[in-house]
Structure formats: structure tokens, C-alpha cells
Amino acid sequence: MSSHATTVHHSEAPKGWLRHYIFSLDHKIIGTQYILLGLSAVTIGMVLSVIMRIHLAWPNVHIWGFANGVVSPEDYLRVITMHGTLMVFFVLTTVPQSGFGNYFLPIQIGAPDMAFPTLNMLSFWLTFVSMLVLLSSAFVPGGSSISGWTAYAPLSAVGEIAGPGQGLGQTLWAVSIALFCGASLMSAINFLGTTIDLRAKGLSLMRMPLTVWGWFITASLALLAFGVLLAACILLLLDRLAMTSFFIPANLDVSGVLLKHAGGSPLLWQHLFWFFGHPEVYIAILPAMGIISHVLSTFSRKPVFGYKAMVYSLSAIGFLSFMVWGHHMFISGMNPYSALTFSILTLVIGVPSAIKTFNWLGTLWGARIQFTAAMLFAIGFVSLFVTGGLSGIFLAQPALDLYLHDTYYVIGHFHLIMGVAAIFAMFAATYYWFPKMFGHMMNETLGKIHFWMTFVGVYCIFMPMHYLGYAGDPRRYASIESVHYLFRLQPVYIFISIAAFVTAAAQLFFYFNFFWSIKRGKPAERNPWRATTLEWQVSTPVPHDNFAGHYPTVYRGPYEYSVPGAAEDFIPQDVAPEQVAKA
Amino acid sequence: MGSRKSCAGSSAPAVLLSIVILILVGSTLYFHIAKTWWFPAAITPVGSQIDQQFFVTFIATGIVFVLAQLTLAWMVFRYRDHGQKARFVRGNHMLEVVWTTATLVIFVALGVMAAHAWGEVHFGGPEPGALQVEVTGVQFVWNFRYPGADGKFGRINPKDIDASTGNPLGLDPNDPAGKDDIVTGDLYLPVGREIELMLRSQDVVHSFFVRELRVKQDTVPGLVIPVHFTVTKPGDYEITCNQLCGLGHYHMHAMLHVLSDTDFQQWEQKQEAQNAQAGQ
Numbered sequence: 001m002s003s004h005a006t007t008v009h010h011s012e013a014p015k016g017w018l019r020h021y022i023f024s025l026d027h028k029i030i031g032t033q034y035i036l037l038g039l040s041a042v043t044i045g046m047v048l049s050v051i052m053r054i055h056l057a058w059p060n061v062h063i064w065g066f067a068n069g070v071v072s073p074e075d076y077l078r079v080i081t082m083h084g085t086l087m088v089f090f091v092l093t094t095v096p097q098s099g100f101g102n103y104f105l106p107i108q109i110g111a112p113d114m115a116f117p118t119l120n121m122l123s124f125w126l127t128f129v130s131m132l133v134l135l136s137s138a139f140v141p142g143g144s145s146i147s148g149w150t151a152y153a154p155l156s157a158v159g160e161i162a163g164p165g166q167g168l169g170q171t172l173w174a175v176s177i178a179l180f181c182g183a184s185l186m187s188a189i190n191f192l193g194t195t196i197d198l199r200a201k202g203l204s205l206m207r208m209p210l211t212v213w214g215w216f217i218t219a220s221l222a223l224l225a226f227g228v229l230l231a232a233c234i235l236l237l238l239d240r241l242a243m244t245s246f247f248i249p250a251n252l253d254v255s256g257v258l259l260k261h262a263g264g265s266p267l268l269w270q271h272l273f274w275f276f277g278h279p280e281v282y283i284a285i286l287p288a289m290g291i292i293s294h295v296l297s298t299f300s301r302k303p304v305f306g307y308k309a310m311v312y313s314l315s316a317i318g319f320l321s322f323m324v325w326g327h328h329m330f331i332s333g334m335n336p337y338s339a340l341t342f343s344i345l346t347l348v349i350g351v352p353s354a355i356k357t358f359n360w361l362g363t364l365w366g367a368r369i370q371f372t373a374a375m376l377f378a379i380g381f382v383s384l385f386v387t388g389g390l391s392g393i394f395l396a397q398p399a400l401d402l403y404l405h406d407t408y409y410v411i412g413h414f415h416l417i418m419g420v421a422a423i424f425a426m427f428a429a430t431y432y433w434f435p436k437m438f439g440h441m442m443n444e445t446l447g448k449i450h451f452w453m454t455f456v457g458v459y460c461i462f463m464p465m466h467y468l469g470y471a472g473d474p475r476r477y478a479s480i481e482s483v484h485y486l487f488r489l490q491p492v493y494i495f496i497s498i499a500a501f502v503t504a505a506a507q508l509f510f511y512f513n514f515f516w517s518i519k520r521g522k523p524a525e526r527n528p529w530r531a532t533t534l535e536w537q538v539s540t541p542v543p544h545d546n547f548a549g550h551y552p553t554v555y556r557g558p559y560e561y562s563v564p565g566a567a568e569d570f571i572p573q574d575v576a577p578e579q580v581a582k583a
Numbered sequence: 584m585g586s587r588k589s590c591a592g593s594s595a596p597a598v599l600l601s602i603v604i605l606i607l608v609g610s611t612l613y614f615h616i617a618k619t620w621w622f623p624a625a626i627t628p629v630g631s632q633i634d635q636q637f638f639v640t641f642i643a644t645g646i647v648f649v650l651a652q653l654t655l656a657w658m659v660f661r662y663r664d665h666g667q668k669a670r671f672v673r674g675n676h677m678l679e680v681v682w683t684t685a686t687l688v689i690f691v692a693l694g695v696m697a698a699h700a701w702g703e704v705h706f707g708g709p710e711p712g713a714l715q716v717e718v719t720g721v722q723f724v725w726n727f728r729y730p731g732a733d734g735k736f737g738r739i740n741p742k743d744i745d746a747s748t749g750n751p752l753g754l755d756p757n758d759p760a761g762k763d764d765i766v767t768g769d770l771y772l773p774v775g776r777e778i779e780l781m782l783r784s785q786d787v788v789h790s791f792f793v794r795e796l797r798v799k800q801d802t803v804p805g806l807v808i809p810v811h812f813t814v815t816k817p818g819d820y821e822i823t824c825n826q827l828c829g830l831g832h833y834h835m836h837a838m839l840h841v842l843s844d845t846d847f848q849q850w851e852q853k854q855e856a857q858n859a860q861a862g863q
Contacts, residue, residue, distance in 0.1 A: 249805030306674035336705035347690035366670030371596035397697035467620035472794035477833035
């Protein structure tokens with residue numbers, strides 16, 4: 001831990017453009033690459049959701065890019081599958097962890113880079129290839145997969161006989177996800193090694209910023225979860241290409257053809273997928289939780305309330321996240337007794353999540369709140385997290401889930417708690433760290449307009465989806481035309497679609513602000529938010545080896561705001577006690 | 584750079600944020616109380632139990648929702664920067680213990696209460712003498728099979744599946760028990776009698792859902808999954824598929840007709856007569 005300053009690579013940046021910006025080993029460049037990759041993925045994902053909303057609200061409207069302008073049922077399923085896959089893997093998994101984590105974890109712990117810079121570069125480029133493979137599936141005969149981001153077997157396993165997109169498109173989906181798993185595993189090892197080995201002198205575990213805790217625990221989850229998904233994808237590919245029968249039982253008659261497969265279990269896919277899939281939810285949200293604690297503390301000018309409780313609850317969530325996957329399978333045909341076990345464990349995992357919420361409120365209590373764009377998104381996150389968390393209490397009870405399962409209620413629930421909440425954390429992180437990353441401030445007014453439209457917009461989109469769920473509206477329906485009880489819900493569809501368009505339009509303020517501010521934003525001071533953690537103590541732009549050879553010593557915990565007796569309302573982690581100015 | 588530098592000026596964001604959260608709470612309460620879009624009435628005793636559990640959960644989560652959101656709104660307004668000094672507090676052990684215990688008790692209690700309704704459906708078998716109906720999902724229709732007068736389901740042979748010749752389930756023509764089996768595209772059930780549905784699938788995973796029954800169950804190829812219930816109210820209800828099964832998922836739809844006992848017997852006799860005619 002102490003010798004890294006001299007043993008890890010030297011502080012000169014490589015000269016060539018290709019080595020500097022493309023195949024860079026610098027965690028800051030790689031982090032930025034991940035963020036830009038995520039930004040492309042979220043843009044495509046958002047356009048796809050706008051297409052869904054146009055189609056659902058006004059089924060007869062012609063949409064550019066589809067055959068005859070008509071979104072056919074299989075087109076609709078292609079769109080939802082691509083939307084879900086892009087958003088879950090290439091946005092929610094990638095940006096908070098690999099993007100911001102890559103950029104700021106080494107700086108926040110006083111390290112010159114990640115522990116394995118080459119591995120880091122490989123992780124990114126494998127993720128990039130994985131996304132290319134996924135996107136390319138849209139252009140192959142039969143188009144991309146129609147089986148949803150969950151790819152339930154046997155629909156996903158039996159090939160094009162199961163429908164358009166289930167041929168090469170579905171194969172490419174599985175290849176893409178397998179590659180993504182490989183990249184995530186490499187990245188997880190890197191995060192773990194870096195956090196354990198490269199912390200600055202004095203930076204004990206209980207002095208780490210909660211962001212670092214979030215990334216650290218997320219990396220542990222990723223290490224254990226992605227291996228299982230990788231195995232599942234390989235088995236799926238074998239079923240598809242090598243006539244094995246891991247997920248395909250005997251006597252399947254698909255489209256009038258009796259298949260030769262025998263002996264597999266469709267539920268095996270679900271078990272493997274959700275054994276990854278539930279930790280995945282936390283892979284998306286734990287870094288977000290860290291970021292929110294960090295931002296709330298900074299702009300409350302207060303220490304995080306219950307820092308230790310925050311660390312323990314993060315750990316408890318991580319631990320329990322491997323024991324709750326069955327709550328995705330209450331009605332799957334799984335043994336009904338196991339449903340009760342999964343139900344109680346799921347309710348129990350709600351407890352550390354509630355602890356976090358209480359502590360966020362505790363952080364605001366007695367604060368001096370500064371309403372920056374970053375802070376607004378952090379507060380918005382807390383509100384969304386409460387709303388999305390409480391609907392989880394319904395879904396955790398099998399007797400209630402059996403009504404709500406696979407309805408729009410679930411869509412509303414996971415978008416609020418996992419999708420939008422994590423995206424709010426990404427926005428908070430962007431507004432917060434942008435000055436350090438690019439040396440310029442983002443425009444606060446545009447940031448606030450962006451926040452208000454987005455905050456109101458997402459609630460208008462996702463709250464009504466809960467009501468659709470009460471009415472029993474099934475998800476993944478290309479049209480409501482066959483089900484009479486859905487007809488009266490059409491006005492709700494229209495309302496949601498309008499809200500979605502407004503919310504999508506609000507993102508234009510963000511895009512403009514982001515790209516305009518990179519060059520034209522107000523020049524940023526070294527520490528514009530008057531924050532305590534190490535990333536704000538290094539100069540802007542951050543030197544190639546982060547600390548220009550002067551590695552910091554850490555003297556205190558990460559959130560020393562408004563300490564009585566100090567002259568300033570923040571004490572950086574690396575200021576020696578005798579150098580703290582007295583009031 | 585003293586503390587004066589921070590944006591103590593405007594209270595607008597605080598006020599606006601509090602108002603938005605108040606509107607969120609108000610509208611959420613309104614739509615749950617007015618029940619603008621809501622569950623249809625349950626038509627099984629277990630359905631009513633489930634609704635009772637829904638009610639308890641609505642109350643518990645509703646209270647937490649309102650309190651948490653209002654606290655957030657109040658904090659945001661109360662502690663907006665108007666030049667005050669932030670309170671230096673690191674946390675409070677007592678509070679951590681209290682809220683951890685309280686949420687644990689509430690959450691687990693809800694889980695234990697809900698276990699009852701779940702067990703009612705899934706742990707016990709049906710009463711003896713229940714009417715058995717086999718439900719088969721196939722892209723993108725539902726097939727329902729009754730055992731007929733002999734009370735026995737005929738053997739299924741996947742090689743005989745041929746929807747075009749009127750044998751969508753693959754009934755083995757050599758099995759006499761299958762001769763009187765009734766196969767329909769809608770589900771007909773008698774009111775007031777225990778029913779056991781045997782759910783299966785011919786191709787991919789589907790999910791059988793009738794809102795009013797409060798029954799949703801995936802149909803999984805390779806498995807036969809039983810569910811049982813008694814319907815208390817005659818009427819026509821819609822059956823939908825709730826697990827993505829391919830491009831026709833949205834129109835995989837059938838009707839459930841719950842008939843009085845005599846109507847059901849008449850319907851059954853008519854079907855049997857038709858079967859006999861077809862068999863000659």
C-alpha cells in the first residue's frame with residue numbers, strides 16, 4: 001500500500017493520439033470512454049422507448065424506419081428487447097460503475113491508476129465489441145431478438161422456428177451478453193484489486209468515501225453474478241447451435257414441428273438468469289447509492305448521517321442480493337414452498353434499503369441545503385427510491401405478486417427504483433464531477449430546467465403504470481386490441497406517452513449542456529463545491545498519474561463538513577490536523 | 584471564499600420541490616382512494632383473501648410513503664440554505680436501532696401474513712370431486728380439455744398433434760379414454776364447485792391469467808402445474824397470456840364462462856353429443 005508511488009508506472013502520458021485517446025491505459029480516459037458508450041446506448045434506448053410510446057398510444061401512426069411505416073408486433077418486441085438489453089447492460093451496469101467508478105475510484109483512494117491498466121483497457125474494448133454485436137443483430141435476416149431482455153427459454157433456445165428474430169438475431173444477443181459478462185468479470189477483478197491494494201496511506205476502509213464502498217461491493221457482486229450469466233449464455237448457445245438440451249424439454253411442438261431435443265428444463269434458464277439478474281439490480285443501484293450519499297453530504301454541508309450504518313447496509317444488501325432471485329419466479333412453476341423463503345428474504349433486503357433512506361433523510365436534517373443541479377437530482381433520487389421501494393413490498397409477497405407479476409406494475413416499479421433512480425444518480429454524478437473531468441462548469445440554469453422536466457416527467461410516466469397494473473394490464477403487449485378490459489386504459493397510454501415525449505425532450509437540455517460546457521463552460525476552480533474528498537484536492541485537469549508524484553496521506557473520514565471550530569465548513573481528507581485553520 | 588459565497592439567495596427550488604412532492608403524494612392518494620383504475624371484484628374466496636392482504640399492504644406502505652415523502656419535502660424546505668450553519672451530526676445509534684427494528688418487524692409481518700393466502704392456493708390439493716380441466720398454452724391460443732363422461736383424460740401423443748385436422752393437443756386416436764374428451768377454445772366452468780386446472784404448454788412458456796380469479800400461473804413445457812379454486816359468481820371473464828411467448832403474445836386470449844350448475848351440465852351434454860357425432 002505504501003510503495004505504490006514508486007513501483008506503479010511513471011507519470012508521463014503516452015504521446016501518440018491512438019495510445020492517448022483510443023487504446024488508452026489511463027483510467028480517466030477509459031472511464032470517459034465508458035461514459036460516452038453509455039451515453040450512446042442510453043440515446044438509442046431512449047429513442048426506442050419513444051417509438052414504443054408512439055406505437056402504444058397511436059397504433060396507426062406511421063413511424064419512419066419500419067416497413068411501410070408500421071410497427072408490426074414482432075417489431076414492437078424487437079424494440080422492447082433492444083431497449084431493455086441496452087439500458088440494463090450498457091447503461092445501468094456500465095456508467096455508474098465502469099464509467100464514473102473508473103474515473104474517480106483511483107483518485108478518491110489516492111492511487112495513480114487502476115491496479116491493472118491493460119486489463120482495464122481490454123474490459124472497455126470488449127464491452128464495446130459486445131455492444132457492436134448487439135446492435136448488429138438489428139441488421140441480420142429476421143432482425144434482432146423478440147424474446148425480451150430476460151430471453152426466457154425455450155422461446156430463446158429453439159431457433160427461428162419460434163418466430164422472427166429468434167434465429168441469428170437471438171444468437172448474436174447471446175454472444176453479445178457473453179462478451180459483456182467477460183468484460184464485466186475483468187473489470188470487477190480490477191476494481192477489487194485496486195480498492196484493496198492501492199489505497200493511500202491513512203485511508204482505512206472506514207475512511208473510504210461511500211462512492212468507493214458502492215463500487216467495491218458492486219465489483220464483488222459482479223464477480224459472483226456475471227460468471228453465472230456467462231455460463232447460462234454458453235449453455236443457451238449450445239442449445240441453439242449444438243443441439244444440446246439444457247433448457248429444452250422433450251416433446252416440444254413449435255409451429256407444427258416436433259423437436260428432437262429432450263431432457264432440458266426451461267426453469268433452469270430462469271434460475272441461472274435471475275441468480276445473475278437480481279444481484280444485477282444492485283449492481284446498477286449500489287454505485288448510485290454511493291454517489292447519492294456523496295452528493296447529499298456535500299451540498300448539505302454535513303457529514304453523511306450514520307456513515308457506518310451506510311457501509312453495513314451496503315454490505316448487507318450485497319450479501320442478501322444473492323438469496324432473493326426466486327422472487328422473480330413466484331409464478332414460474334417453481335416449488336411453492338421456496339416462494340415463501342424467497343419472499344421473507346426479499347422483505348428482509350428491504351430493511352437495509354430502508355436504513356439508507358432514513359440516513360439520507362438524516363443527512364438532510366439540520367443541513368444547509370444548496371440546490372445545485374447535482375443536489376436536486378440527488379434529492380429526486382431519494383423520492384424515487386422511496387416510491388419504487390414501497391411498490392417492491394407488494395411484489396415481494398407471492399400472494400400479491402401473482403396478480404401483479406408481468407403487468408405494467410412491475411414496469412413502473414423497476415423503472416423507478418432501478419432505471420430512473422440510477423439515471424438520476426448518473427445525472428447527479430455528471431453535474432457534480434463534470435468540473436473535475438473537463439475543467440469547466442456545466443450551466444446550472446440548464447441543469448435545473450433539465451431536472452424539473454425530468455423529475456416531473458418520470459413520475460408522470462411511471463406512476464400511472466402502477467394503475468395499469470392494478471387493472472391487470474400485461475406487459476410486452478404490442479397492442480391492446482384483443483383484450484376488452486384494456487380498452488378503457490387507452491387514455492392512460494396517451495398520457496404516459498405525452499409525458500415520455502416531454503421527458504425525452506428535456507434530455508436535449510442535458511445533451512446541449514454537456515457538449516457545450518466541455519469547451520465553453522465557465523472555467524472550473526480546483527474545488528468548486530468546497531468538497532472534502534481527494535478528487536477535489538488534485539489540480540484540474542487531473543495529471544496523468546493523478547497526483548503528479550505527490551501521493552496524499554489521508555488523516556480523516558470522507559465527510560468532514562461544518563466541523564465545529566474549523567474556519568471553513570469543510571476539511572479535506574488530506575489536510576494534516578495541525579494545518580486545519582481554526583475559526 | 585467564506586460561507587457567504589454559497590447560493591443562499593433563492594428559496595425557489597426548495598419551495599418548488601416541496602410543492603412537486605406534495606402533488607405527488609396528493610395525486611397518489613387520490614387515485615388509490617378514488618380507485619380510478621382498479622382491480623375487478625374477486626370471484627373466488629381466495630381472491631378475497633388476497634384482496635384483504637392487498638388492503639393491509641396498501642395501508643402499511645401508504646403510511647410510510649406519505650410520511651417519507653412529506654418528511655423529505657419538509658426537510659428540503661426547512662433546511663434550504665438561508666445563511667444558517669449546518670448542524671454537525673455524525674449519526675445516532677439509537678435511531679439506527681429503532682428504525683432498523685421497526686422496518687424489520689413491519690416487513691416480515693407483512694410477509695408472514697401474506698403466506699397464508701399463498702399457502703391456501705399452492706400447498707393443499709383440491710377438495711375431492713373437483714372438476715379437472717387441462718389447460719394447454721400453444722403459440723398463440725389456449726386449449727381446454729375436459730375428460731368427458733368417463734372422467735378420464737385420453738393419452739397425448741405429441742406425434743399426433745395437428746391443429747389442421749382438429750387435433751391440436753395430439754390426442755392418441757388409439758386410446759379409448761380420449762374418445763369422449765372435450766377440447767374447446769374457451770373455458771367453461773360451473774359456479775360453486777371446486778375446480779382443478781392442470782396447466783401445461785406445448786411449445787414455450789406462457790402464463791395463464793384471469794384477473795377476477797386472482798390466478799396467474801406460468802405454463803411450462805415439460806411440467807403439469809395444478810391450481811385449484813372455487814368460483815362464486817357466474818359471468819364472462821377474460822383469459823390472457825402474461826409471459827412473452829412470441830410475436831402473437833398480445834392476442835393469446837380466450838374467455839372464461841362461469842355458468843350455473845344446470846347451464847354447465849347442459850353445455851357439457853351438448854359437447855359430448857357433438858363428440859359422439861364426430862366420432863361416428
